Amino acid sequence: MAIGVLIVDDSAFFRQQIKTIINADSRLRVIGEATNGREAVDKTLRLKPDVITMDYEMPLMDGISAVREIMQKQPTAILMFSSLTLQGARVTLDALDAGAVDFLPKSYERVSGANSSLKQILVQKLLTLARPRVAPSVSPSVPLVARHSKKTYSQGFELVLIGTSTGGPVALQKLLTQLPGNFPCPILLIQHMPGTFTGAFAERLNSQCAIQVKEAVDGESLAPGSAYLAPGGMQMMIAGKNRIKILAGDARLNYKPSVDLTFGSAVKYYANRTLAIVLTGMGADGREGARLLKQSNSVVWAQEGSTCVIDGMPSAIVKANLADEVIPLLDIAKRMVEVVR
Template structure:
């Protein structure tokens, strides 16, 4: 049994003690050291060579973002960020994910969370999962170039009454994967895009805002009851399921709080299954990097009710975590297995080929 060596970095002595106790209560994890700020952390990494680092975002002397940048440049390894639930905390968390952090954990009640024990299972699970992640796949890359725009007069559809929609599901490693795909989507894409990214409440809005700044298409956190517009990306709201319904005027968002599915809310299966129930709706479904199997059951439902559904999964070679795409491919229903840099172009070409 491999023992995972962890370094705990936090400016609060209380938080260092609590997180250390939580991690060391697992038989496969040992805390080899703690650090009170980023500068201290870099010295401890050099000396102790931990497998995984838990890193607080807000610290004196050297904050978590600066520390993460230096770790990924000099001593790359899995880093899990600890973040507050504020908007600033969410924005900085998204920035850290872009820079190569493998995941994040929210502090329940601010920088010194006396109730951090509420997160015990999540903290241990994410440290264990971090060891399965290919850190080299989180290295920063040059921004992707947008796919060529559609012609102003695309081929007519074979069925003019049929609506079309592009649906994407992703989890661990997803924010960076979404950035690579969505920033390549042309602004005149003639279909709406709906996205489930596993994230807690408060973080999906920051993700949408960040992607909107970087992309040609509009990106927003979805609102219950709004009609879905072509050339717009709708990100599921953390803590809510995102379903799509047909209300006559067009496709409409149905944002609801229900039981978790596969441990998640929002769930990819819930989104895909809602699309399978809409008559006269062509679906292009994409499953990208993530732990677990969320989305696989939804793909089965889609293909059983809509034989013309086009399914794309991210290739193992580019996945940060190959769980969700692997489960999708096991259904034997995937039409295209595509490396991350080529997903947007594959989707655009499929839309063009089918006269969208």
């Protein structure tokens, strides 16, 4: 049975373009359209779509208000379309806080292009976001961890790395706001996100957290009690003890920033003194970097699948037998404080 999609946008042109892309894939079917947030809420309650695409700026009710009301009345996976501006970034982060699951840049040119990469990305995101309602979110070969088994570690940790993608902004907010301001080592954050978004995201996290959170800058020194967010569209690497390097990514790498690249770069300088954590996300970025860290006797944790928005990245770690611990999201910060001393 095809996945039902509700399209919400006040632009008739954009709705038609999105509808054409969705209906071209037999696994998806547009079951309704709405031109404003109020209509979106009403049609969600009546049509019960599997997934919704949502614009922000609309008459009668904006997208964030619609997301908030939908999540209260009929929780549904929502994909926001966002402008690539600082204001657009802030609005998108508000939408994620309200309950939207993921976002895509809104581009009239890209969505109407003959061979637009946006088309493929849109279809993949819709299929993945709707999956928890269509099929189990965790492969049967990966058992859900009913009880978290804690390990004892002999090494001292000098660096924490956290990699994430879909669902990551909210997951990072929930985790980092639980850490004390005197957390004893630096934290590097690798979140799949466009370059125009990471500055606003770091700014928001910094206003919410006891630790300092900032967008990473090339050549800066790492300090305890601080978290450094990889700039979108760039790569972040460890370039020396307590020093990071920001550089343009190799075109062969799918992700900018790449969790694999940052994880792997820590091996040379922080061999067995790294704690790497893989949170919610689509795909398997982080698995190969985690493999290198494990080979150097570092420690790797994965977020427990039932607490993920999308458990692709954490389950890739678990399936590869790389996870020292599999921990529910809300328990990770407490566990970090226990082992990083």
